[in-house]
Amino acid sequence: xxxxxxxxxxxxxxxxxxxxxxxxxxxxxxxxxxxxxxxxxxxxxxxxxxxxxxxxxxxxxxxxxxxxxxxxxxxxxxxxxxxxxxxxxxxxxxxxxxxxxxxxxxxxxxxxxxxxxxxxxxxxxxxxxxxxxxxxxxxxxxxxxxxxxxxxxxxxxx
Amino acid sequence: xxxxxxxxxxxxxxxxxxxxxxxxxxxxxxxxxxxxxxxxxxxxxxxxxxxxxxxxxxxxxxxxxxxxxxxxxxxxxxxxxxxxxxxxxxxxxxxxxxxxxxxxxxxxxxxxxxxxxxxxxxxxxxxxxxxxxxxxxxxxxxxxxxxxxxxxxxxxxxxxxxxxxxxxxxxxxxxxxxxxxxxxxxxxxxxxxxxxxxxxxxxxxxxxxxxxxxxxxxxxxxxxxxxxxxxxxxxxxxxxxxxxxxxxxxxxxxxxxxxxxxxxxxxxxxxxxxxxxxxxxxxxxxxxxxxxxxxxxxxxxxxxxxxxxxxxxxxxxxxxxxxxxxxxxxxxxxxxxxxxxxxxxxxxxxxxxxxxxxxxxxxxxxxxxxxxxxxxxxxxxxxxxxxxxxxxxxxxxxxxxxxxxxxxxxxxxxxxxxxxxxxxxxxxx
Numbered sequence: 001x002x003x004x005x006x007x008x009x010x011x012x013x014x015x016x017x018x019x020x021x022x023x024x025x026x027x028x029x030x031x032x033x034x035x036x037x038x039x040x041x042x043x044x045x046x047x048x049x050x051x052x053x054x055x056x057x058x059x060x061x062x063x064x065x066x067x068x069x070x071x072x073x074x075x076x077x078x079x080x081x082x083x084x085x086x087x088x089x090x091x092x093x094x095x096x097x098x099x100x101x102x103x104x105x106x107x108x109x110x111x112x113x114x115x116x117x118x119x120x121x122x123x124x125x126x127x128x129x130x131x132x133x134x135x136x137x138x139x140x141x142x143x144x145x146x147x148x149x150x151x152x153x154x155x156x157x158x
Numbered sequence: 159x160x161x162x163x164x165x166x167x168x169x170x171x172x173x174x175x176x177x178x179x180x181x182x183x184x185x186x187x188x189x190x191x192x193x194x195x196x197x198x199x200x201x202x203x204x205x206x207x208x209x210x211x212x213x214x215x216x217x218x219x220x221x222x223x224x225x226x227x228x229x230x231x232x233x234x235x236x237x238x239x240x241x242x243x244x245x246x247x248x249x250x251x252x253x254x255x256x257x258x259x260x261x262x263x264x265x266x267x268x269x270x271x272x273x274x275x276x277x278x279x280x281x282x283x284x285x286x287x288x289x290x291x292x293x294x295x296x297x298x299x300x301x302x303x304x305x306x307x308x309x310x311x312x313x314x315x316x317x318x319x320x321x322x323x324x325x326x327x328x329x330x331x332x333x334x335x336x337x338x339x340x341x342x343x344x345x346x347x348x349x350x351x352x353x354x355x356x357x358x359x360x361x362x363x364x365x366x367x368x369x370x371x372x373x374x375x376x377x378x379x380x381x382x383x384x385x386x387x388x389x390x391x392x393x394x395x396x397x398x399x400x401x402x403x404x405x406x407x408x409x410x411x412x413x414x415x416x417x418x419x420x421x422x423x424x425x426x427x428x429x430x431x432x433x434x435x436x437x438x439x440x441x442x443x444x445x446x447x448x449x450x451x452x453x454x455x456x457x458x459x460x461x462x463x464x465x466x467x468x469x470x471x472x473x474x475x476x477x478x479x480x481x482x483x484x485x486x487x488x489x490x491x492x493x494x495x496x497x498x499x500x501x502x503x504x505x506x507x508x509x510x511x512x513x514x515x516x517x518x519x520x521x522x523x524x525x526x527x528x529x530x531x532x533x534x535x536x537x538x539x540x541x542x543x544x545x546x547x548x549x550x551x552x553x554x555x556x557x558x559x560x561x562x563x564x565x566x567x568x569x570x571x572x573x574x575x576x577x578x579x580x581x582x583x584x585x586x587x
Contacts, residue, residue, distance in 0.1 A: 005202075006581070010534055014527075014585050023522065023586075045526050046543050046556035069556055071524035072586070134530060 013127040013134070014072065017080075022072030027065040027082035034063070039154045040144030042136055047074045051082075051144045059090045071137050073128060078141035080121045090149060096122075100142050104128055104135050184485040189477065190566040192217040203536025206574045211356055211384060211515050211562030212540050214409045216470075223469035224411065224462050234458055236435055250461055253468035254451070257416055260471045261382075261401060262392040265421050270451040271459055274415035275383045276306040278402035279350070281417055281454060282379055283310040285427040287348070293319030295347040300325040300333050300362070301552045302355040305545040307381045311350065321345070327552065331358040331507030335366045342374060349378045353385035353401075357544040357560065358507030359490075359515030361385075368397050377423070383407055387474075387564070388513040389483040393418055405463065409564075410470030414463035417454070424450035431456040474565070482565045486514035489563045493572045500579055506558050514563035517544075520579070523586040525559040531585060532559075535578040 031052035041048045049068030056062050064082040069075075081100075085093055095112055099119070102109035103126035114122075128138045136157050147155040190196050195215045196205055207215060227249065233242035235250045254266040263269060272278045291297070297311055297320055311322055323341045327333055333351070349371050354361050368378045379400035385391055386403045393401045401418040405411055419427075429436055429447055433456030438446040447453040474482060493516055497503055506517040520528060529541035540560045543550045550556060561575055 006534060009201075010531060010581075010585060013530065019586070044542065045524075046550070048556070071526040073527070131530060134526070137526065 013131060015124050015127060017121070017124045018072060018076040018127070021076035021079040025066075025075050025079035027079065028067060029065050030067060031063055031065045034065075036148040036151065038144050038148035038152060040068075040140045040147070041154070041156050042070075042074075042140050043156060045071065045137070047071060047137065047140055049074070049078055049141060049144060051078070051141065051148050053085070053145070053148050055090070055149075061085045061088050061090070061093060066141065070140070071134075073125075073134055073137040074140050077125050077138045078144075080125065081141050081145065084118050084121060085145070093145065093149065097142050097146060100125065101139060104138050184481060184488075186485060186566055186568045190568070192219065192473075193566055194218055194221075196566065200536045200538070201534050204574075206537040206571045206578075208561040208563065208567065208571065208575060209538045209540050210387070210564035210567075211359075211407070211560065213406045213412070214387060214564050215566065216411070217409055217473050219473055220410060220466050220469045224466040227465045228462060232462070235461055236452075246461060249468075250459075250464050253464050253471075256468045256471050257418075260391075260475060261386070261416075261418060262394050263418055264394060267449065267451050268418055268421050268424065270417040270419065270424070270454045271464055272402075272415045272417050272454075273413055273460070274404040274406070275381060275402045276310075276404075276415075278400075278415055278417035279307055279379070279381065280310045281430045282350075282400055282402075282419075283314050285430045285454075286377075286423070287311075287314050287320075288318070289426070289428055291318065291320050291347055294321060294345055296321045296323050296343055296345040298323045298325060298338065298341045298346060298349040298351070300338075300351050301327045302331070302333065302358060302360065302546060302549045303350075303352055304356050304381065304383070305547070307350055307352065308548065320347075324548075325351075327360075327549075328509075330509040331355065331360045332509045332511060333360065333362045335363050335370070338363075338367050339370055342370075342376070346374065346376050349376055351378070351380065353380045353382045353391070354388065354513050354515075355507070355546075355549075356384045356515070357546040357549055357558070358509075358517050359384070359512035359562075360507055360509055361511040361513060363511075364398070365396050368399075372397065384513065384515070387482075388486055390479040399423055405467040405470060408467070408470050409473060411463045411466040413460045414467045416467075419450070421450070424454075427454075429453045429456070433457040435459075477565060483513075485565060486563045486567075489567055489569065489572060490514045490516070492569050493561065493563075493575070496572055496576045497579070500576065500583065502583070503579065506553065506555070514567075515560060516562070517558040517560045519555065519558055520582060520586070523582050525557045527586070528559045528579070528582050531582045532575070532578045535574070535581060537575055537578045539575075 034052035034054045036053040047070035051066045054063040064085040066078045099112045103122050125138050128134045143155050193215045231245040233246045235247040254269040257269045325337050325341045371378045377399040380398045382403040387408045405414040436453045436456040504519045525541035542557050
């Protein structure tokens with residue numbers, strides 16, 4: 001593989017957006033007044049994050065934040081996810097999950113309606129689809145979101 | 159016993175003497191040709207395999223020996239009166255002698271074939287542990303044990319109430335004899351420790367540990383998974399009571415491992431599993447068992463894998479374990495120096511007492527990110543907790559990246575690793 005091909009190959013996974021969020025995660029804190037929380041853990045690689053979500057009585061996500069440690073992909077995924085979630089209804093959050101899951105596994109997601117900005121972010125994360133061992137890194141925060149919203153305290157992916 | 163070779167002999171003219179220093183004299187390039195796996199490229203790069211501590215690649219002669227055995231001699235063992243069964247039994251039992259010589263045990267019947275080191279430890283815990291340990295008895299382990307030398311003991315603890323005492327390690331990754339001594343109490347009944355740490359490469363002071371334990375009348379099991387493939391092992395010189403290892407890390411097949419136990423100790427132990435081939439006679443009122451090793455080998459064993467293990471041991475013995483150890487030490491020193499030249503790369507486990515394993519971290523780049531970026535450059539390393547989560551917790555880190563060497567690795571492999579690590583630095587700058 002030439003140097004250029006290698007760079008383009010790796011850059012497909014480690015895009016600037018991912019590297020930026022991986023190094024400087026947004027919403028990286030404990031949410032004081034949250035009403036949903038779950039621990040996501042991948043025992044295989046040691047990735048571990050706690051996700052906090054605050055919803056209002058109308059089922060709209062008011063705030064989302066996380067803390068934990070993991071690889072660049074999982075931290076970036078959690079960081080971007082918390083940004084995307086704010087202001088979304090629970091139904092919209094579910095659609096985002098389906099879209100993310102489909103994008104990372106190569107499923108058909110054309111029928112799922114999400115915003116252009118969200119689609120761009122998920123597009124960046126979905127570089128993992130060419131790296132089967134790394135798909136779980138990107139989807140761990142999203143499985144943790146599902147657990148949090150269903151008030152399951154813990155989710156483990158491997 | 160492994161064949162101990164003398165220092166590399168050089169017959170070259172004087173001005174070429176330098177070229178005959180140890181790594182060249184070992185000629186890993188030549189041995190590399192014995193391993194068909196290296197005939198490929200990975201992601202369009204020549205394969206640089208630095209994950210032998212997880213599992214070693216297989217030389218052609220191991221595969222051919224297994225294939226030939228299946229084509230010519232295969233049948234179930236210890237059963238038939240027919241020609242093939244007799245041949246298969248003979249070849250299977252002959253491997254006990256090969257293993258005995260390899261680790262310098264005294265008797266063939268001290269060699270028990272198991273699925274791997276994990277099963278060997280479970281066997282000792284279930285058989286010896288359940289018979290001789292009772293609530294409150296103490297078993298000594300160390301912080302750097304592999305899960306396979308922790309969890310079986312925890313199962314016994316939860317079942318009968320033994321107490322596990324864990325010896326800490328130094329910041330350099332060493333286990334100090336005085337810390338092991340300090341863990342002893344009048345209730346200490348057993349010591350179960352790694353010969354070499356799989357995560358850090360640390361060589362433990364096992365001869366001294368065994369000597370001290372024996373003064374106290376305490377038995378010792380050594381987990382030799384990372385030792386047998388890297389250096390000559392002599393269970394009698396060590397005076398180990400039990401010694402366990404897996405075949406697949408020793409260039410042999412998966413699904414086969416060895417439990418060595420002193421004859422008089424094996425004799426006192428009840429069977430581990432019941433079934434065919436381990437009995438002397440069976441009736442519904444009473445069953446009597448064969449002697450060791452057969453009483454521990456219930457059911458049809460991994461016959462073909464045993465043949466493969468024998469071939470693998472013959473292969474490494476023909477090269478010489480002492481020569482392999484020197485070669486890997488040369489690679490370790492070369493790699494350690496090169497990797498220290500990478501800014502911000504931190505080697506975990508800096509003791510001088512180690513074999514060809516380097517655990518490391520790079521701030522800002524998670525070990526899995528390092529592993530992925532290296533893989534795309536054809537360099538295979540391990541990233542993760544190395545089945546040693548208590549060690550990772552002790553070190554305060556979630557995971558490390560680990561490069562480990564085998565007899566087929568060269569300084570060119572190290573150079574490829576270092577160059578690939580610079581790409582990690584570039585991406586995560």
